[in-house]
Amino acid sequence: MIVKKKKLPKVFDYFQDEDAFAGGISICSGCPMELLLRFMSKVLGKDIIIVGTPSCSAIVLYGQNIGSWHKLAYYGCLMTGVASSATGISRYYRKIGKDVTVVCFTGDGCAADVGFQPLSGAAERNENFIYICYDNEGYMNTGVQRSSTTPFGAKTSTTPIGVARRGNETTGKNLPFIMAMHKVSYAATATLSHLEDLAKKLIKAKEKKNEGFAYIHVFSPCPTGWGFPMDLSIEVCRMAVRTNYFPLWEAERGKFRLTRKIKKPRPLKDLVRMIRKFSHLTDEEMGMLEKEVHERYKLIEGMTRMMPLEENP
């Protein structure tokens, strides 16, 4: 009797190793960051060194007490020292002539705020490692405070809604673009709804890190902090791409390419209405958020025309 094998989705072709993480990790249900870590370890393989910080990811990477959740080499350091520690590790291995994949895994608070100086420094020196920032637009581990990637109008515990103030007043840092403009070997945006795109970018980052710095900015919505049902995480990711709130692109040495062109973008309202942190927005405030999103998209689109990166052969 012929047993018809169920065909696995295409993304399985990219997996090198099994999941290096144990099941049942105690982190918020529906967190895309945990999925990202598991996915990353499958795609990049076990022979990596992860550099991480105190953050939501620490819960997955540190383990609890003396028990670890995973089998990977892990260097946990302070938020100020991620890019620098990775520099130290990769430089030492370069000195002894051993090819090693060092992966920094941090949140936006580390990458865009307190650890930005070493990140920018390492990017400028074009150090040979991968830096992955999972962007949940705030300090979620400490209880949802704003960071410099928090979008305009968003409600956080440090930008509350009251009679005198109405959410985050600034538009936030465009960190992936800033990193790409360091003219690093590789910079890209990715998210968990487009796994094949993410896998390709991880693999490309691993290749490109031999030439220099590779940066991947992953949109990672936080069900707990943003206020949406935990089964909608991936839907939020998908909607962020479809509304051009989070365009998917990659850049090599300052040359840009959109990896996912949205022909008919959905209105931003479709994304915003899924998320409670935007629920208070007035039409005027919504217009300001739309303007910022539009401008950011135009910037990337413009770059892909002015400084185009050729398609892969």
Added chain:
Amino acid sequence: MKRKYKGEVRTITGNAAAAYGAMLCRPDVVALYPITPQTEVVEQLSRFSADGLLDAEMVEVEGENTAMNIAAAATISGGRVFTASSSWGLAFMYDALLQTAGFRAPVVMVNVNREMPGILAVSTGQQDMIGTRDAGWIQIIAEDCQEILDLVIMAYRLAEDFDIQVPVMVNYDGFYLSYLSEGVNIPAREEVDVFLAPLKEQPERPKLVPGGPLGCGTHGIEKGFVELRYKHCAAMERAKKKFDEIDRLFGESFGRSYGGQIEEYRMEDAEIALVASGSAAGTVKTVIDSKRKQGLKIGLVKLRMFRPFPSERLSRVFRGKKAIGVIDRSVCFGWNCGPIYMELRALSPEIGLIPIMSFIDGLANMDISIVHIERMIDSVYAASQGKPYQRVTWVVLEE
């Protein structure tokens, strides 16, 4: 191109001596960031690298914090590292400094002592070193350019010893030593290789390797953490005798030794004593020689190791003395005295209840002059004769 270094006697500055010391020890990774008065160390190391004398990964970092993080991570990966800083740079790497010690990463760094009350106090003073005394680092202090070079070499032997594995900070006075040119006997690289060779024969320390399940920084909480602290303290205790031993072995190899944790100068029959550290010790020795000619039985204890504090040897050397004066180039806030003085006072039960006097002098490039030292000795002598004495003296304010 890699070049050999045969060794020579040259007139070089303290900063250059530190750089030569580092270069001879063959670090794998060197993290560099300039700051007055340390800058020349950075420049000299870059010169060595360009000239093929230093085969290391040179990282010209964007800040001191990065320098220390690089040093710690490269060491945990298995490498030998070097970095140097001073005052504000040391402060900017404070979090990384604590983490390096917490990781027990055997980093060796040079700290060129400088004052730090505001940006303009570009002058010598040990306050930066004192500010990090409880960071978990071994802190040693050099008196002259030759000792700087020798201490850097000894520091690697101490830090990387399997029984120690604690980072070492080599301190020397900014301006007084950093820019002072002296004749320095620079050993050949082969000699240094031989001196450091025993480090390779000891068991390998745990290293961060890809695929290896080593988690760093995942310090346990509660009892596991207490145990880590306990072991760190125990290693610091072991470092005292180890430093004495390394100093002796260094003497056997290079013909120069300094006495280990402390240098005792004319202490055998001394009735009263001064305690000093760093570049001022030389001046104190000169004054002691002249006072000895006048018949005063006085000696000097030069503190070479501040962390761990050489309590056993200090207790022994001061037992039976009549009075002690301690010269501090920094202050201890909240106690209104010098920090070395304060720590020495903790040894009172061992030393006996004799007058111990604190002299705060030499802050912000003020010379610890011969006149100052003579006045200190006069006060200590008077105290030893049972006369009432002032516990703390801010020397320049009493002129």
